[in-house]
Amino acid sequence: MGRILAIDYGVKRTGIAVTDEFKIIASGLTTVNTENLITFLKNYIKKENVELFIIGKPKRMNNTNSESEIFIIDFLKQLHNTMPEIPVERVDERFTSKMAFQTMIDSGLTKKQRRDKALIDEISATIILQSYLYNK
Structure with a gap:
């Protein structure tokens, strides 16, 4: 069974989230510098079935x-x-950054932690993936 990998693409940073092998749970994976994104993805799919x-x-x-x-x-x-062997689907990402920020507040993160833009990008990717799973 393969995973679904979500990407919240940004010019500087890109948030990445992934499902478990059963495609039930979406979890934040990481945030990478966008210039390294293709390399990161190539290495990831060598280790995991996406x-x-x-x-x-x-x-x-x-x-x-x-x-x-x-x-x-x-x-x-x-x-x-x-x-080319991995298909791509697009998901509307309106409000994901705001939802990610609210999630951080609701989780009790400090103001300093909430300024971590990389964490916001990773949470946004997770929200995009959860949205996809919920609506499929």
Whole structure:
């Protein structure tokens, strides 16, 4: 059985979350520098069976693509060229950063801990993955 890996793509940092092998539980995996993302993914799929990538799709309130979609499209091309055997699905990621921040507050993290943008990215990826699992 394979895992589902979710990516909250950012120009500087990218949050990553993954399911268990039964595809029931979404857990934050890590945050990586985006320039190292393809290398990280190649190394990860050598160790773990990944059967699907979930990529966040940033939208504006009027349902149009956000300006960061251009960068994600370039990443998707690179991902397809590098790992064409793994399919990709997109998930609306509106509000995930706000939800991640609220999750941090609800978890009792200190203000200093809540300033950790890498943690916000990882939690956002987890929320994207949970959303996918819930709606599939």
